[in-house]
Amino acid sequence: MEAAFSKVMVVKIGSSTVTRPDGSVDCDYLANLARQVACVRAQGWAVVIVSSGAIACGLSRLGIERRPTDLPSLQAAASVGQPLFSAAYDEAFAAEGIATSLVLLTRRDTADRTSYLHARDTLRRLIDFQVVPIVNENDTVSVEQIKFGDNDTLGALVACLLGADLCVVLSDVEGFYDANPATHPDARLVPRIERIDAEVLAAAGDAGSSKGTGGMVTKLRAARALAVAGIPLVICSGAAADPIVSVARGDRIGTLFPAAHLPHEITPRKLWIALGDSSKGSVVVDEGAKRALIERGSSLLCVGVACVEGRFSHGDVVDIKDRSGYLFARGHVAFDSDEVELAIGRTREELAGNRLLKALAVKELVHRDELVVFE
Ligand SMILES: Nc1ncnc2c1ncn2[C@@H]1O[C@H](COP(=O)(O)OP(=O)(O)O)[C@@H](O)[C@H]1O
């Protein structure tokens, strides 16, 4: 089949944007969305949509006004809402002559590299078939501890998976503000963020509505992974006039997070490490280790560890933070947390001189090939 598209855009749409205040599917919004997608497709963009809203829609259909807090109720609501959503998407896009498909993913799928690559191949083939895939988390079977929970991470993951050219997050705010606008009425929109540092992260708050789940925190985490992946991200209001068409045209709306120009190459496998699985704990490192990872692209050794948080096992993904709690890297660990704790406070020589602890001195805790640095 002849390639119909030259670029790929992933559009993430939040629950508040795509549902009415009562939680039902906003069919007028979907009709407008389909028209915009048809417009950018005609300009060569393949579009993949990551849409939230199944839970809100299911609760509305079940007549449940207050969002439950227990997982089975939310999962049951998603099971009711997802087919309603899929049907509404299909109808809206069919009016533009566009076929849609449903792709439901869980962390379990994306944490496993083989399943992750299969998801990529399927999405690519759907694009070849000129279908607009509608992606969501498979909430009905997701297990709490390993849920994406928010679709911002899932959107970034899909964009990285496809090596997208652009990711757009349609939210219920105009973009990223220098403080949470829900609690700071004088907060100002920031049109462009070159680097997501600790100060920027500190300005991000939780979701402002009862429907949204991630707020700005998860959007910024997604933005960091996208930046290292070389994929620009725009966060803008889903209620703006034709936001997808505007962003595709290069209009300055919302907040742009441009792609980072890193000195080191980031492989697809590293992007999978950044986003595929949830972290099982954290490793807090000293300044020397932080510099070695960022400036020299070194592996992380146990001697650089100040403390560990949570319990993790060999092969798990962990967050890597500095002493102030600033998360700057992620990677697969080669030791269990109990083993790492044995190394804390000991010099490399002490470890090397101890028959039982020697491995902690010589083997990397996180090998550079298993490490993704967000700086
Ligand atoms: N610094 C910030 N800038 C903008 N919005 C913020 C910020 N901090 C927290 N928020 C909140 O994040 C919300 C958007 O995230 P969320 O509720 O998850 O919506 P969505 O469903 O669009 O993903 C905003 O409505 C706002 O209340």
Ligand SMILES: N[C@@H](CCC(=O)OP(=O)(O)O)C(=O)O
């Ligand atoms: N997977 C969930 C979406 C999770 C969620 O609420 O995300 P968001 O509205 O983007 O903050 C659903 O479809 O209801």
